[in-house]
Amino acid sequence: MTSSTSNSKPNNSAQSDASIEREEDIRNARGRRKIGLYTVICGGLMILVSMGLVNIGIASLRYSSLNPFSIERIQATGDNLGAALELPEDDPREVVYVLGSSLIHFGFSPDLFDEELNAAGVPTISYNFGFGNADPSIHAKFARKLARTFADHPGRIDRVIYEFAPHGATQRRADTSGQLNHATTAILSSWGDIGQTLLDDPEEAFALANTRLFRSGVPAEAITHMLATPITMAKINDTVKDRPKPAPMDNLGWDLFNQLREDWPESIPFGGWSAQYRGGFPPTASPRALELSDQVMQRMQDPVRMESALQQRISCCDILGLEMSPEMIAHVIETIRYAQSIAKDVDIVVMPQNQDIVHVSPQGEENFKKALAEVVAATGVDVVDIYKEPYLGIEYFFDADHYTFFKGRSKVTQMMADHYLPQEEKETH
Amino acid sequence: MIFNSAIFFWFFACFFVLFNFVFVDRRKIIWLLVISSLIFYGTWNYNFIALLVFSALADYLIAQKVEANNHDPVMKKRWLIASITLNLSILAIFKYNNFILQSVQEFVSLFGGDISVPMLSIILPVGISFYTFQSMSYTIDVYRGDMKAHRGFLVFLATLSFFPQLVAGPILRAKEILPQLVNMRVPTALNIRIGLLLVLLGLLKKTTADLMAGPVGVAFNGQADVSTFETWIGLLAFSAQLYGDFSGYSDIAIGIALMLGVYIPMNFNLPYFSTSPVDFWRRWHISLSSWLRDYLYISLGGSRNGKRARNQFITMLLAGLWHGASWTFVVWGAYMGVIVVVTQWLNERPALAKWVNSKNWLSLIIKIVVTHYLFVLSWPLFRGSSLEAAWTMIVDMHIPQETAVTAGAGIVMALVVAGLFLMHFVDALRIRYGDALANRQWFFWPLLVIGFTLFFTVGDFGHDFIYFQF
Numbered sequence: 001m002t003s004s005t006s007n008s009k010p011n012n013s014a015q016s017d018a019s020i021e022r023e024e025d026i027r028n029a030r031g032r033r034k035i036g037l038y039t040v041i042c043g044g045l046m047i048l049v050s051m052g053l054v055n056i057g058i059a060s061l062r063y064s065s066l067n068p069f070s071i072e073r074i075q076a077t078g079d080n081l082g083a084a085l086e087l088p089e090d091d092p093r094e095v096v097y098v099l100g101s102s103l104i105h106f107g108f109s110p111d112l113f114d115e116e117l118n119a120a121g122v123p124t125i126s127y128n129f130g131f132g133n134a135d136p137s138i139h140a141k142f143a144r145k146l147a148r149t150f151a152d153h154p155g156r157i158d159r160v161i162y163e164f165a166p167h168g169a170t171q172r173r174a175d176t177s178g179q180l181n182h183a184t185t186a187i188l189s190s191w192g193d194i195g196q197t198l199l200d201d202p203e204e205a206f207a208l209a210n211t212r213l214f215r216s217g218v219p220a221e222a223i224t225h226m227l228a229t230p231i232t233m234a235k236i237n238d239t240v241k242d243r244p245k246p247a248p249m250d251n252l253g254w255d256l257f258n259q260l261r262e263d264w265p266e267s268i269p270f271g272g273w274s275a276q277y278r279g280g281f282p283p284t285a286s287p288r289a290l291e292l293s294d295q296v297m298q299r300m301q302d303p304v305r306m307e308s309a310l311q312q313r314i315s316c317c318d319i320l321g322l323e324m325s326p327e328m329i330a331h332v333i334e335t336i337r338y339a340q341s342i343a344k345d346v347d348i349v350v351m352p353q354n355q356d357i358v359h360v361s362p363q364g365e366e367n368f369k370k371a372l373a374e375v376v377a378a379t380g381v382d383v384v385d386i387y388k389e390p391y392l393g394i395e396y397f398f399d400a401d402h403y404t405f406f407k408g409r410s411k412v413t414q415m416m417a418d419h420y421l422p423q424e425e426k427e428t429h
Numbered sequence: 430m431i432f433n434s435a436i437f438f439w440f441f442a443c444f445f446v447l448f449n450f451v452f453v454d455r456r457k458i459i460w461l462l463v464i465s466s467l468i469f470y471g472t473w474n475y476n477f478i479a480l481l482v483f484s485a486l487a488d489y490l491i492a493q494k495v496e497a498n499n500h501d502p503v504m505k506k507r508w509l510i511a512s513i514t515l516n517l518s519i520l521a522i523f524k525y526n527n528f529i530l531q532s533v534q535e536f537v538s539l540f541g542g543d544i545s546v547p548m549l550s551i552i553l554p555v556g557i558s559f560y561t562f563q564s565m566s567y568t569i570d571v572y573r574g575d576m577k578a579h580r581g582f583l584v585f586l587a588t589l590s591f592f593p594q595l596v597a598g599p600i601l602r603a604k605e606i607l608p609q610l611v612n613m614r615v616p617t618a619l620n621i622r623i624g625l626l627l628v629l630l631g632l633l634k635k636t637t638a639d640l641m642a643g644p645v646g647v648a649f650n651g652q653a654d655v656s657t658f659e660t661w662i663g664l665l666a667f668s669a670q671l672y673g674d675f676s677g678y679s680d681i682a683i684g685i686a687l688m689l690g691v692y693i694p695m696n697f698n699l700p701y702f703s704t705s706p707v708d709f710w711r712r713w714h715i716s717l718s719s720w721l722r723d724y725l726y727i728s729l730g731g732s733r734n735g736k737r738a739r740n741q742f743i744t745m746l747l748a749g750l751w752h753g754a755s756w757t758f759v760v761w762g763a764y765m766g767v768i769v770v771v772t773q774w775l776n777e778r779p780a781l782a783k784w785v786n787s788k789n790w791l792s793l794i795i796k797i798v799v800t801h802y803l804f805v806l807s808w809p810l811f812r813g814s815s816l817e818a819a820w821t822m823i824v825d826m827h828i829p830q831e832t833a834v835t836a837g838a839g840i841v842m843a844l845v846v847a848g849l850f851l852m853h854f855v856d857a858l859r860i861r862y863g864d865a866l867a868n869r870q871w872f873f874w875p876l877l878v879i880g881f882t883l884f885f886t887v888g889d890f891g892h893d894f895i896y897f898q899f
Binding site for chain 1: 430434435436445449454455472616618621643688837882886888
């Protein structure tokens with residue numbers, strides 16, 4: 001009896017402690033729920049409003065200014081990859097998809113290309129899927145999306161022409177293209193791709209999902225990159241600081257932009273993807289736009305501005321040294337293989353360079369030749385080599401490598417089309 | 430999983446929901462805390478979870494042995510030595526192995542010997558210096574009778590692995606955090622608001638620090654082409670980067686903990702407004718400075734027997750070694766020791782008393798600038814790749830180089846100085862008016878919206894927190 005009593009006291013005490021602790025836990029849990037709810041509502045609302053403001057800012061940048069991140073263009077090209085599927089099954093024209101960098105975006109006119117080939121008896125319908133701010137790693141993702149889009153329609157595309165830009169695949173370019181690659185990857189990846197990334201790199205997968213869902217495809221890093229442009233440009237312009245100042249651009253660029261918007265209401269001049277012009281721009285514009293364009297190009301072609309543009313290309317892309325990145329070359333090959341999986345034929349084009357300005361070093365030439373041979377050996381593609389023949393000088397360019405909107409674009413498109421003319425036409429052309 | 434990443438946001442959101450809405454029983458909450466902390470730690474390298482758990486278990490058991498031997502001072506001391514030896518051995522194996530082996534090899538070669546010791550390829554476990562010190566302080570506190578050995582391994586593991594401060598501090602004492610995890614106090618709405626404010630300030634500071642990476646890289650990685658002016662830009666940018674990065678991390682850690690009802694003391698108190706090196710170390714990484722003071726400096730005898738200078742020097746030397754396993758950190762620590770000892774000696778000269786105690790603006794500004802200069806002078810050692818590179822940089826700082834200053838350098842300098850100043854200015858405002866601000870909700874929430882909008886707008890790509898490497 002005694003022992004029973006002495007044992008029950010600690011038991012009772014322990015039970016009582018446990019019950020006090022339990023009550024305390026329940027009380028605390030109620031408190032935590034209340035404070036948790038407060039945090040979720042107030043904190044969540046605060047985050048939502050902040051994200052909303054950021055998205056409004058990003059959207060206004062994306063849609064209403066000069067396509068600062070190319071995001072709008074990249075998104076639109078990705079969304080319109082299935083354009084050829086809308087053609088009737090029995091459409092006799094050869095479907096040509098042209099992929100590549102901003103050299104294609106601004107330098108290839110589907111209308112002019114088709115016009116020349118149709119006149120020569122080769123009916124084609126071509127599309128411009130070029131976009132800037134992307135290196136071959138992004139092209140590979142884009143081509144992967146293309147391959148998925150046409151997986152059930154193999155052969156619907158007759159020809160893919162993929163632009164292989166030498167300075168787009170250099171080691172320096174690979175080292176400096178981080179911020180925008182993240183944005184582009186977020187836009188071009190499917191949820192399956194993001195799921196796959198989750199297995200390999202959870203941090204990256206979450207970042208991609210966030211960028212895609214909550215940031216309109218534009219990561220904070222891209223905005224910083226844009227904000228830092230004046231500093232980057234100041235450093236680049238340092239190389240020409242002792243030379244005479246070129247005539248100021250005034251508002252000519254904006255005037256031209258606004259005029260083109262007026263002339264081409266269906267096409268956002270520098271962003272977006274116009275179905276009407278199949279991703280390109282109309283071949284011509286109003287006299288006012290042409291006049292403005294001439295003025296803009298003339299000022300851009302000032303030797304000091306050209307030198308500055310060259311320095312910018314040296315700084316970002318090693319345009320003269322062309323030390324190629326094996327990783328980027330692998331992505332070029334990957335891009336071509338995706339295209340080969342759905343198109344009847346795939347060619348690569350090496351676009352004309354500004355030979356008055358860009359003098360690639362002998363080692364650079366050698367590096368590029370080697371890289372090109374590697375790509376051809378790995379994929380068996382044909383090369384449309386208009387890199388140096390015929391000679392194109394400064395009059396066709398508005399900076400180190402981009403073609404002028406009308407004269408340059410028309411010339412380069414014609415050079416590309418010439419390659420596909422029947423043999424007899426080529427001889428007479 | 431770093432604090433300023435999307436994955437951490439979702440991790441914390443899930444944790445917060447489970448912590449506040451799902452579990453009632455405190456044991457389950459502790460389990461949640463431990464599992465979440467181990468997942469958080471495991472995202473760096475899950476292999477080192479075992480090391481963390483082992484470290485905690487060893488000190489948990491040893492502390493009980495220490496306490497059980499209160500009646501036997503010799504055994505008690507032996508158990509303490511066992512704990513210290515174990516913790517320092519873990520650090521020696523995982524952090525200092527190659528430094529020790531390489532130094533032995535070089536030392537032998539000085540005497541014409543040639544021993545070839547194969548270097549070990551062991552990855553440094555993230556945060557090892559932080560949790561090892563934290564764990565060690567627990568056994569020392571039990572030994573000194575400052576706290577009782579805790580019964581219940583899970584809570585102790587939760588204390589050591591508490592994810593907000595696990596990988597880069599602040600270094601908490603078990604006696605500070607353990608009772609809080611046992612009691613699981615519910616945070617107040619004011620705690621939540623101050624926590625959010627600290628998280629925001631931390632994120633903004635981290636963003637500012639990341640933006641400094643550019644000029645820092647130019648100065649530290651391209652010595653051949655850098656002008657004196659740009660060397661200075663890089664060094665001041667490093668001041669800003671180091672402060673923004675580390676104090677930003679600490680702020681986020683403290684803010685998150687506060688939102689969970691756990692109070693962690695501040696780790697920084699406007700260090701670049703310090704008027705002497707001693708003052709600096711009272712304001713910079715306070716949890717490390719106070720750890721070193723309480724467990725090393727005082728154990729060495731503190732200021733007793735006229736050995737203050739010696740003990741201060743040893744403490745700072747070891748503080749240098751704590752930061753990294755290389756001779757640059759050893760020399761950095763020695764330099765810190767010298768400036769602490771010398772400036773304190775100068776401060777105590779009667780002839781300088783008037784100057785030292787002066788509170789007028791001009792003398793304060795001069796003292797702040799001189800103190801900052803003394804620390805900037807040490808950055809080449811702290812950040813540099815070798816002693817030679819550090820020396821070259823110190824020379825470049827003081828002897829004008831022929832390399833022309835690039836355009837834009839002036840803007841960059843202005844931005845760096847603005848960033849450095851702004852971070853301190855905002856911190857000073859927060860210290861002074863933080864509570865008052867959090868109490869005025871009509872002003873507080875819009876301010877937070879503006880701050881988070883800024884954070885979501887500006888970012889720089891892929892920077893880990895610098896102090897993870899320590």
